[in-house]
Structure formats: structure tokens, C-alpha cells
Amino acid sequence: MKFSPLVDELIHALKMLPGVGPKSAQRMAFQLLERERKGGLQLAEALQRAMSDVGHCSSCRTFTEEDQCSICTSAKRGMSGQICVVETPADVLAIETGGHFTGRYFVLHGHLSPLDGIGPDELGLSLLEQQLASEDVSELILATNPTVEGDATANFIADIARKHEVKVSRIAHGVPVGGELEYVDSTTLALSFNGRLPL
């Protein structure tokens, strides 16, 4: 059985959201129609505006509707000369939540993945190279994910940084705070031994 065309269309469109299956989409549609018409219209407008207007920051490639994001426009953030390279805008948020990093970011929007057609151009590495060449960058901190692709991407970017004689580092991988050695996987443990610091 089908609902009326508009309701079907709404359920179908909601299924496109990550983690939303047919049942959840149906529940969402009915909840909106039943109790949240105003909220639904607000969501429609927010979607419409975000999809049309949000682009990438011209310096760090994170999402913003301005030419430059709030971090790149802040003079304070440029002072240290550090640039942290991350895979996604969500990573920027994770690091900003800590509040300990005072430099700027560079968002790759992915990692090198030749099989999926994602090469240096898709990650905006020419923009990064340009910044390394022309700006006063004191250190490039690579915070890509500790996966095969993330590591490959980090190595690739490290080569670029060395070419421009910019100091380059990778964030530490090891036992997380609050973790118990017993439950940490062997690769992480091996990394934590390799990355040990003198006391």
C-alpha cells in the first residue's frame, strides 16, 4: 500500500539521510506531519539555504557560507603559524572542543583513494602547497585518521612539506586516556611503544 504521493515522496527523501531506513523515515514523516509542521518548514528552509549557500573556505576548505571561515579570519589563529591537516570538518570540531590547538586548519574532505578517483587534486593539495610556499608556516601537523588511507595521505603530504622545507609532524597514536592496556588492540599498543617519549 502506498500513502498519498506527497507523503511517499517525503518518506523517500528522508531515507537519503545517513542511518535512516524505511521505518525511521516513515516515523519521521508522520511525526512531522502530526506534530511538527512548523519545525518541518524550518528544516526545509535550513536545508534549502545550506545546500545552496554553504561552500568551502578559500583558505582551509572547511564548510562556510563566507569566503573565509571564522577561524581563518581570526588574526589570533594565524600567529602560531601552525596548520593542522584533518580529513573532515567534523575533525575540526573535535579538535576545537579540546581548545588546546591555537593554529589554523586545512580540511582535505577525504583521504587519498586512487580506486575511488580521489587524488591530490580532489583533496586540494595544490592549495595547501601554495600556502606552504607563500605563507609563513612554522609547522604542519598531520591529523589524518590512523587508517591505511589516512597514513598514506599523511606520508604524501609530508613529502610536499619537506619539499618546501616546512617542519612536519604527525599526531601521536597510542593508548587513549582512560583506556586499559588489557583491552587495547595490538596495533595501537605497537604504535604507543614506537611513539614513546623520554621522561
Added chain:
Amino acid sequence: MKFSPLVDELIHALKMLPGVGPKSAQRMAFQLLERERKGGLQLAEALQRAMSDVGHCSSCRTFTEEDQCSICTSAKRGMSGQICVVETPADVLAIETGGHFTGRYFVLHGHLSPLDGIGPDELGLSLLEQQLASEDVSELILATNPTVEGDATANFIADIARKHEVKVSRIAHGVPVGGELEYVDSTTLALSFNGRLPL
């Protein structure tokens, strides 16, 4: 840390969907911005149209953008003269999936709940009463949920039906097919004993 205003607004609006918390909303927003701009715009349009145009069927009160829903306009569905009373449009779908019921529906959009200010008027019972009085209804089948409120609603509607001398019944509650007696709760078991049928 905050994202740019439009992205924040989108994340905030997505949180309004049932079952979507801050993290899921963020993931949805980024996924849409990163890979599904077209889908996002489609969702915005579907939402916009559904929220503005979808109303209630003038006969059965289910969701439709027409004056009457497809079931109420079908001559075949009116022939049996049966009306099945359910709480939500999702219940209509559940029954229609079975395909065994050939009558029409009446959707309450809730159940009697005086504390929440939901009385007979909010459930459209005057419309139902009007149909019982003027149309050729052979049987009113009450399929409200087997909860305290659902039972109270069923009893309330049964009184109305009796007033109009319309045959009224309640769907059976008991052990579900494929269920094992051992794991069925005692209230359901009691109901299944009360509702036993002669063989």
C-alpha cells in the same frame, strides 16, 4: 566551537527529527553538504510541499493532499460497509500490508487522553458519529492499541456505535503467530484465554 551560522542552523533543525541527537544531526548535515547536495535540495522541497499541502482526508482523517484519500475514493472499499478505527496513519499501513481487510478506515490521530487535553473533538469522533448516522455502516472494527488509553478510547467509541445501533467489534488480542507461550506476558495470555474461540 560553532560552525558557520547556516551549518549550525541546519544541524539544529535536523535535531528536531525523532531519534536524531546532536551527533547524528552533525553527521547528517556533513554528509548532505559533502556528498548529497542534490538530495538535500530534494528533501527540502519534499518537506516544504508535504508540510504545506498534506492535510486530512475528509472521510477517514488519514494524511492526504487530496480532499479524500485513495482508499475512501475507491468504490470497492466502501462495499463491505466495514470501518476500521485506528490510532495513526501508520496503523493503516500495517493493516493494508496484510491485504486482508477490504473496508474503509477511520484514523483518530491519537487516543483519549484528558490530561493532555485530547478529548472526543480532537479525535474527530463527531465526524465518525455523523458517518455512523448517515452512511450504511455494517460493522465498526476497533483496532486501537491494547493500552489503557487505547482500551478506554475503544470503549468510548463502542458506546457511540451502540447508540446508532451499529455492530461493533474489537480486534483480538492474544499470543502472536510465531510467539512462544513461555515468553508471552501474563496479560496477553489472560486476554488470549478470554478471547478463546470454539473449535
